[in-house]
Amino acid sequence: MVNAEARSGSRPQLSRRLLLGSALALTACKGRAQAPAMPSGPLPPLRQAAPFSVGAAINVGALDDPAYTGLLLAEFDQVTADWQMKMEVILNPDGGFDFTQPDAVAGFAARHGLRLHGHNLIWYTYRPPAFERLAGDRAAFAAAYRNYILAVAGRYRGQAVGWDVVNEPVAEDGIGYRDCLWRQVLGMEYVARALHDAREAAPDAVLFVNDYNLESNPNKLAGFMRLAEQLLSAGAPLGGLGTQAHLTVDTQPGQVRACIRTLATLGLPIHVSELDVSTRGRRLDFSDPASRLDKQARLVGETAEAFAALPERQRYALTTWGVRDQDSWLRRAPNAGDGSDRPLLFDDAGAPKPAAWAFVAAVGRGS
Numbered sequence: 001m002v003n004a005e006a007r008s009g010s011r012p013q014l015s016r017r018l019l020l021g022s023a024l025a026l027t028a029c030k031g032r033a034q035a036p037a038m039p040s041g042p043l044p045p046l047r048q049a050a051p052f053s054v055g056a057a058i059n060v061g062a063l064d065d066p067a068y069t070g071l072l073l074a075e076f077d078q079v080t081a082d083w084q085m086k087m088e089v090i091l092n093p094d095g096g097f098d099f100t101q102p103d104a105v106a107g108f109a110a111r112h113g114l115r116l117h118g119h120n121l122i123w124y125t126y127r128p129p130a131f132e133r134l135a136g137d138r139a140a141f142a143a144a145y146r147n148y149i150l151a152v153a154g155r156y157r158g159q160a161v162g163w164d165v166v167n168e169p170v171a172e173d174g175i176g177y178r179d180c181l182w183r184q185v186l187g188m189e190y191v192a193r194a195l196h197d198a199r200e201a202a203p204d205a206v207l208f209v210n211d212y213n214l215e216s217n218p219n220k221l222a223g224f225m226r227l228a229e230q231l232l233s234a235g236a237p238l239g240g241l242g243t244q245a246h247l248t249v250d251t252q253p254g255q256v257r258a259c260i261r262t263l264a265t266l267g268l269p270i271h272v273s274e275l276d277v278s279t280r281g282r283r284l285d286f287s288d289p290a291s292r293l294d295k296q297a298r299l300v301g302e303t304a305e306a307f308a309a310l311p312e313r314q315r316y317a318l319t320t321w322g323v324r325d326q327d328s329w330l331r332r333a334p335n336a337g338d339g340s341d342r343p344l345l346f347d348d349a350g351a352p353k354p355a356a357w358a359f360v361a362a363v364g365r366g367s
């Protein structure tokens with residue numbers, strides 16, 4: 001069930017002294033290549049500092065770790081399953097459904113009064129055997145497609161406040177759209193179909209298309225906006241735009257702000273849906289670790305400030321892709337290197353990093 005407090009937007013008041021103190025501490029560090037000095041005193045919980053929902057991708061393996069759940073519940077008021085609600089988990093090879101894992105995530109969210117964001121219904125990466133078999137029969141394929149969306153979105157109807165209905169539809173170069181099983185059989189209308197089916201199954205959920213590299217690749221942002229405009233003008237029930245925001249410390253200052261502003265021009269709610277800032281960067285980086293945490297903090301601050309500056313009705317949520325550094329997917333990815341990435345707002349031990357302080361300071365500035 002949806003957290004009434006989160007829905008109504010009423011939040012406990014923050015200590016003004018704490019906010020000012022952390023904002024000043026960060027401002028004082030501007031222009032220095034050092035990590036911002038950590039202000040004294042405790043960090044106010046992100047969920048209380050922000051005038052919007054603050055989400056986290058949930059690490060189900062860590063749910064029996066009280067240190068993890070304590071931090072998650074203290075800081076965040078919305079969760080996204082990082083894997084458990086995907087088709088590759090739910091859809092069996094024979095075409096049947098297994099809801100054990102998504103139900104576990106939804107149950108956790110309900111027990112703790114967290115908003116649940118559904119992720120995701122349709123994703124280009126997966127070519128399930130149960131659909132491959134139907135690829136030669138368009139009508140049967142379309143019926144199974146519809147049936148899957150109705151079943152999954154319908155199961156969490158009234159609980160999931162939103163869904164990433166189609167994840168990552170824009171091609172890597174941003175010029176066209178992803179080649180995938182769904183498009184091969186249904187054509188580009190696979191996106192609008194999914195939105196219509198999701199609307200039927202979950203009338204109150206905000207329905208998103210969600211993509212990445214929108215801040216760093218102007219072609220991709222343009223392609224994403226074009227798709228959104230086409231969907232809206234065709235009457236598809238597109239309800240929101242998700243920008244994953246998987247950043248690196250090399251992301252250029254100003255890019256995230258510009259991206260959020262562009263996305264907002266259509267007037268739809270925005271979800272910063274998977275924020276993390278890899279400290280490994282994309283280029284060889286010989287800078288010291290503290291300066292990388294400083295860059296990370298500035299990027300998180302920019303993101304939070306730009307998001308907070310949106311009109312209230314456009315602030316769906318800002319979600320980080322994990323809670324502590326040790327839980328990040330970037331530690332487990334095939335190209336994780338030596339596993340030393342520190343992409344999130346809380347360190348391995350759960351202590352707030354400069355990025356967490358930057359977030360709190362920025363949401364005060366942005367709104």
Ligand code: XIL
Pocket residue numbers: 082083167244274329
């Ligand atoms: C990642 C998860 O974090 C991993 O646990 C999983 O193995 C692969 O997917 N963009 C998305 C997310 O939309 O679903 C991805 O999550 C990260 C990139």
